[in-house]
Amino acid sequence: MDNAILFKNVSHVYQENTPLEFHALEDVSLKIKSGSFVSIIGKTGSGKSTLIKHINALLKPTSGSVTIGDKEITSHTNNKHLKPLRQKIGMVFQFPEQQLFAETVEEDIAFGPSNFGVTGDELNDTVMHAAELVHLDHDLLKKSPFDLSGGQKRRVAIAGVLAMNPEILVLDEPTAGLDLEGQQYILDLIRRLNREENMTIVLVSHQMDDVAKYSDRVVVMSGGKVVKKCYPDELFTDVDFLNKYDLQVPETVKITKDLADKGVTLDKLSLDADELINGIINKLRNEDKDE
Numbered sequence: 001m002d003n004a005i006l007f008k009n010v011s012h013v014y015q016e017n018t019p020l021e022f023h024a025l026e027d028v029s030l031k032i033k034s035g036s037f038v039s040i041i042g043k044t045g046s047g048k049s050t051l052i053k054h055i056n057a058l059l060k061p062t063s064g065s066v067t068i069g070d071k072e073i074t075s076h077t078n079n080k081h082l083k084p085l086r087q088k089i090g091m092v093f094q095f096p097e098q099q100l101f102a103e104t105v106e107e108d109i110a111f112g113p114s115n116f117g118v119t120g121d122e123l124n125d126t127v128m129h130a131a132e133l134v135h136l137d138h139d140l141l142k143k144s145p146f147d148l149s150g151g152q153k154r155r156v157a158i159a160g161v162l163a164m165n166p167e168i169l170v171l172d173e174p175t176a177g178l179d180l181e182g183q184q185y186i187l188d189l190i191r192r193l194n195r196e197e198n199m200t201i202v203l204v205s206h207q208m209d210d211v212a213k214y215s216d217r218v219v220v221m222s223g224g225k226v227v228k229k230c231y232p233d234e235l236f237t238d239v240d241f242l243n244k245y246d247l248q249v250p251e252t253v254k255i256t257k258d259l260a261d262k263g264v265t266l267d268k269l270s271l272d273a274d275e276l277i278n279g280i281i282n283k284l285r286n287e288d289k290d291e
């Protein structure tokens with residue numbers, strides 16, 4: 001099913017007509033293709049969270065429209081009409097605490113699917129499967145989510161969203177609070193869901209190495225506007241642009257450039273560290289053969 005996300009001239013004004021009025025999005029037009037993995041990046045306050053909250057109508061445009069597949073959301077859309085839309089869009093917030101409220105982890109993960117009519121053994125299986133997907137220990141299922149560590153809370157929040165089997169998954173800094181191994185695991189899982197289940201992924205991240213490694217496309221925001229939409233290699237090799245918008249240069253790009261400065265030119269740029277290492281090994285092997 002085509003679930004393309006289309007922003008058409010979307011502006012969002014917080015606290016309009018008050019002294020605190022703030023224009024957080026200005027005339028954003030953007031298409032996110034169904035089944036793609038798109039990252040939204042930009043400095044703090046550039047409007048990333050505001051933008052993604054429009055995807056499941058947590059916020060509605062002050063002007064312009066957002067369309068998911070063939071359903072349009074405008075400021076006039078009635079909340080009642082948004083229920084089917086919210087069922088297919090999973091949202092992992094920046095702060096997992098905001099998403100947890102039940103007495104046990106199990107109930108928390110079950111909340112979404114049970115709300116949409118899943119019961120009994122099917123509900124139990126759904127919860128178990130979601131907990132396994134995020135590598136959440138079964139011993140934790142009966143605990144209060146509030147007794148968990150930051151990383152465990154984050155896994156519960158992600159499991160609760162995955163239990164809904166969403167067609168679109170929107171994640172705002174999903175790996176904050178996880179150790180390095182946990183971060184890698186969750187992002188690999190998200191990439192796998194994208195590739196194998198054709199789940200559309202919209203990721204907000206400040207981690208440029210992750211954005212470079214996982215995304216099909218990158219959207220750069222600044223001052224409430226989209227200032228670039230492109231492929232990751234196009235963006236991350238443009239160091240002047242990255243510096244202009246205070247974005248980090250990924251380690252893979254730095255290493256590739258250091259090697260080139262020392263006269264070692266790789267066949268292609270790899271934004272994935274493992275691929276980069278393989279590229280370097282191949283280069284060394286070929287040089288050995290030539291000698």
Ligand SMILES: Nc1ncnc2c1ncn2[C@@H]1O[C@H](COP(=O)(O)OP(=O)(O)OP(=O)(O)O)[C@@H](O)[C@H]1O
Binds near residue numbers: 043045046
């Ligand atoms: N409820 C609100 N009322 C008024 N202004 C708001 C509100 N929420 C956000 N803003 C302002 O809108 C701007 C964009 O905020 P937003 O959270 O979308 O940025 P962001 O790019 O996601 O930032 P971060 O990387 O820090 O999460 C900021 O200047 C913020 O202060």
